[in-house]
Amino acid sequence: MESISAFEIIKLGIGPSSSHTMGPWRAASLFLAELGDVKRVQSLTVRLYGSLAKTGIGHGTDVAVLMGLSGEDYTRIDTTTIPERVAAIKERGRLPLGGSHDLPFEYARDLVFEHAITLPRHANAMSFHAICEGGETLERTYYSLGGGFVAGEQDGSTPSTPPIVTPHPCHSGQDLLANCRKLGLSVSELTYLNEQAWRSQEAIRSQALMLWREIRDCIYRGVHQEGYLPGGLNVRRRAFAIHRKLLQGNGYQTVEEWSDLLRRQSRNFTLVDRWVTCFALAVNEENASFGRIVTAPTNGAAGVIPAVLMYAWCFMDGFDEDKIVRFILTAGEIGTLFKKNATISAAMGGCQAEIGVSSAMAAAGLAEVSGGTPEQVLQAAEIAMEHHLGLTCDPVGGLVQIPCIERNAMGAVKAITAASLALDSDPADARVSLDAVIKTMWETAQDMNSRYKETAEGGLAVHIPVNVPEC
Known part of the structure; x- marks a missing residue:
């Protein structure tokens, strides 16, 4: 493979x-x-x-x-x-x-x-x-x-990409754990080693930090835009108003000053939860407006990993750039397992393939930077996906807005909860493996009616009155 x-x-x-x-x-x-x-x-x-x-x-x-x-x-x-x-x-x-x-x-x-x-x-x-x-x-x-x-059509693969085999291939959760145990490495360390099949050590870090800057800047743009999203549904942007309420008039001049200000915010649970929601909405409101975002692993689910990563940056002690790199590498590696063994396409698997996968990736990344063992990292991913199984893709009006934008906030919160559960658990007691949940997700995808696979022919898409071209 x-x-x-x-x-x-x-x-x-x-x-x-x-x-x-x-x-x-x-x-x-x-x-x-x-x-x-x-x-x-x-x-x-x-x-x-x-x-x-x-x-x-x-x-x-x-x-x-x-x-x-x-x-x-x-x-x-x-x-x-x-x-x-x-x-x-x-x-x-x-x-x-x-x-x-x-x-x-x-x-x-x-x-x-x-x-x-x-x-x-x-x-x-x-x-x-x-x-x-x-x-x-x-x-x-x-x-x-x-x-x-x-x-x-001809070759069944991306035409311009030559096949690459890493020194320690990880095509399943079992492979990933076996390699971590054999080499005595964490998930991010193993991924860092394998990534050198594509780029240098310096380039790996540079790429991860570039993605982090794009994530931060996208959230920043999103919380500073108000009005309505394009497309005809007249969906109002909400991140702007939430952000303004949460900051309570505190000022800043640059994105760096804004980022530092966020790190000094209260860690009251209710406020933190609202911040996570704000981060996720900001990204996906930008996404809905043809904005530049970080695909992770898809655009419809692009707000989950940024929301969880920004949560860690703002509200976790000692969270630095090294942990940002470890988070992104871990999340990305977990995403490859879903890509290889199931799907990350809502048109093939419903929204479980997008929000579900992104939540699993974010949960794994958060568990990794929180000191989780490889077993706990995979358990965090499993828990997050387990509670997205069967999630349909039923975009109202064929737009990536309802229910897509709110689902990113829900996926982010589930990821944080899944990581916490895994870190407080003994993986030896777990009865469901990551490989089992990926297999289940794929079987569920195959059983799912096509109306719930990004066709706008079922679910909310047919019960919400709209006046846009595809309805």
Whole structure:
């Protein structure tokens, strides 16, 4: 089995969805690369299938495809310019293919939502068909597997990523524990050792701290934005008002001063709980607005790990940058186990595959930096996932807003509780292993009706009156 880096699970992204925005964006970029000389292209058609068609508008799939084909990188683009650029493409009927070729492209004709067709391999599928000079054609089908991962029709793997095997492969919880025991290492130490198959020791630390800065900055942006989220549901941003009440007029000038101020806040349980909620809401309100976030392991669940990590930064004694690195490495490694043995795609497994997995990752990271043994770290992840089993994905209006945003706050609180339970327990007494709960999650995902897998055809999505395009 191919190894997966912790930094493929926790990485820089853009809202609102890793499977419906980042994945299609990346697929469009891959197709663009295969085209080569874009000036030879005379026409282009894109078809979206399954979940990508059914909730593509609300998740920004169309926007992602247009930006990817325009040659943009979602980790670098100025997100505030996206609406204007998409509007220009629609109005002009021209697509700046690769950023240099002004290609005729009618949005309503050339970007097709195949609502009635789901390809057998995966619920998130898309195809690109280009006609070039001389009648030459190029057609490719890609699948968005969740978390921004993309597979091609031909090889079943991300085309540009060569397989890497770590020195101490961990493809299950049992493997992880066995390697920790054999080497006498903690989970984060083992992950740090394996991560050197991809990058240097210095780069590992640098990458983790870059992600931490992005997390902190995203929360900061989120708590300073008020108003309503885009999309037509008229969902009001709540992090702004909660943040203002909690700070009670205390001032600051920079994000660093703000961060230091948070670390001096009261540790009263009720206040801390409200802060955790505020952190989670802030991230996912940014996510819902096409903001830059850290995908962990998906965008719909992007607020859980930031909320728990910021909780640790603000309210745990002695929490420093070394512990930030250990938290991220541990959380990322746990996420790889779900990716390899189940799914992190809501279109395949419901919201248990997103909020559930992120809560398990956060619980493991928190247990690790709180002094937990490898056995307790895995138990924390197991407890968190056990209490998300069966969670459906039923986005109202196909938007990553209701119930997605609040679920991040709930997932964060569950992660903190799961870590506490594990740290106060003897893992030898546990009757459920992490591997068992991952297997159960996957079986539950396969049994779950497709209406509850990011289609907006069941659950809250059909019981909340809305007036948005996909309803």
